Amino acid sequence: MIEVYSWATPNGHKVHIMLEECGLPYRVHAVDIGAGDQFEPDFLAISPNNKIPAIVDSEGPEGKPISLFESGAILLYLAGKTGKLLPAGVSAKYEVLEWLMFQMGGVGPMLGQAHHFRIYAPEKIGYAIDRYTNEAKRLYSVMNKRLAKSKYIGGSEYSIADIAVFPWLRSWKNQGIAWNDYPHLKGWFDEIAARPAVKRGVEVLADRRKPLVDDKARSVLFGERQFRQH
Template structure:
């Protein structure tokens, strides 16, 4: 059974959804990033960047245990392990991979900054809010145009590219975006949100996440604790 060290965040939900879609048995080990659990030495041993999610597969390659951090790497591993949600053909596979990298390099980091400066920053910096809100709109437009040409983000079939992008767009209001401005994206979003495995995946640890951020959580997530040597 795969062990999943995670929390209810977009990157955590990417892996929860993939595991549900693949039908793999897994056990969730909560890592409460607000309380600082990501700095525990046992967690750092498998996720040295102190970020969730991470997994341990006791039945990894050649039957040997394998640990992995970084959600994109985990999606690729699970796709390889199960033969699901990543095409076998070379051209189709790289089409999915380029959009997976788009999520990892642009969607996650930029929308994360939009969340930070619009919602979590202790002071409202108008330049930063405008910068990342505009970037959020730009990225939504890129995805909308893509979905006007292709039924799914990675191509003709549902794939790890869709699984990677979807959780990040669930908080579109917090990113200063109006979903109705992007009709192709909205149709895709509603379809993905209706999938039973997706619905199960986004509920993993959702009840444990605190709706409000206190000063301890702010320090653990954004303060000097991040920069200490652990």
């Protein structure tokens, strides 16, 4: 059994979708990041960066328990554990990995900043909004060009690269995106969204998440509470 410590965010949904696609048994533990659950000692013991998601696999390598944090690392672990969603061939595997790193280093951080300055920041800073909205559009363009010549983000087969990217694009409106500008990416998005495992994955903990409308939650995620932990 895999214990999943998570919340209904793009990074959380990556792991929820992966577990559904792989058919692994798992149990979800809600980590309410607006309430500050991510700072609890038990969670920090498995996720020292106080970020979701994290997992504990009671049947890890050599039959021993293992815990992991960072969504990309978890996707790679689950792919290795099951032999699914990561090609065995060397060239194909590294093609998937470079697009996984593209998501981890670009899509997630940059779209996260677009969300922050467009939606959550208490002060609307024009330069920041323009900077990250334009970067979101650039990243969408990169993916659109990729999918003009490749069936999936990571190559010819559906993989962890697609699973990593997809949840971040579900908030395209908040990122200032118009789908008409990215027809190849939109076609891919619709195909991934229709997968049964993806539908199940994005519903995990979705009923628990609430809009960040109060100052306490904003402080926990973006302010003093976040920074005084380090």
